[in-house]
Amino acid sequence: MSENKYAGFWLRFVAYLIDAILLNCINWLVIFPVMGAIGFGIGATATGFDFDTMSEGDIIAMATAVGGMLFAGGLIGTVINILYFTLMEASKYQATIGKLALGLKVTDMDGKKLDFTKALIRQVGKIVSGIILLIGYIMAGFTEKKQALHDMIAGTLVVKK
Template sequence: MEIWIGRDGERHGPYQEDDVRQWLRSGQVSPQDLAWYEGLADWQPLSVLFPDETHSVPAAPSMPPLPSTNAATLEDCAGFWKRFAAWVIDYLILLVPIFVIAMSMGATTAFEHFMTQIQGGATPTLAMEEYARAVRPATMWSLLVGYLYYAFFECSVWQATPGKLALGLRVTDLEGRRISLGRSLARNAVRLTNVLTALIPFVCYLAVAWTTRKQGFHDLLAKTLVLNGRASEFTPNQAASDSRNSFSA
């Protein structure tokens, strides 16, 4: 479980629960520090969340500073409709290479053959199966192009596809940093499920409407966020990347 700590009106984290418990036992954090984790209705003192760790906390004249991070507030997270609008823009852009692929791989001929079979009295189910087999290579190439389009753009210096860029959005990890190629590939692997069914991607994206940090299932699995603001408007704090396991000034 990941814990956020609030001190002096600022939010810090997230930190691992085991680390927070250890810091409580050693007095590195105060039992009066407020904390929150996903699923909690409101911020609570650490003494309330972890009473078993606070009964013997040594008194300290002052608490060491919490590490700074690029972690986003809930207000930074992009909502469902803004992300949907970005998707529409990207979809329209991708129609161009998809059309080229379809035309170059015989989709028009396959469709004409399909219509000829239907008009000739062929069984619609069999005609559709034959058409699906004929256009399958073009479909696979189109899916691959779309997959790489999202994966490479979202781990680029822009941290966004053209659609997200147009709407002023960026993709980050949970601490607001640029994601790696590997994480971007994992995040966008959900798009390949269109090969099997259109329902799974739909549910994945619909989750943005009800999750706390407006994450789709693909965001939750890859531990990513879609935030308001273009990457060019922010200066990444890479020094924060290793600050989650200890407190230091």
């Protein structure tokens, strides 16, 4: 593959923004009903909580429930995100909706389609790319093949079709 076929940082960033908007909508469609089912819907907040009349135990229980709900919502959102990126990039399209919109696809180092395992490794590698102050993502702007750290970990490329 010639160097001019690699997708650089900014193209990948815009593709991610498209995917992020889509995923936020999907996540809220899943998480809001779960919140409502456990009592944190609009009705619960409309009645309000009177902390002056609540016992200390009630306040602690409420804080624990809210913390648990936030953790569960974050976990559900993370699973949805990982599955979305993994399944889309391992599909026949080799791209998420954002990448498809910009004419990009994800391949292995030989230009072949990713299998599920390699696509999953790429997604887990994104945790590493993000945890080091996003430097793993920024690397895509400076490496020869426009690879981010997670691409190097998984042995993948993002290319223009």
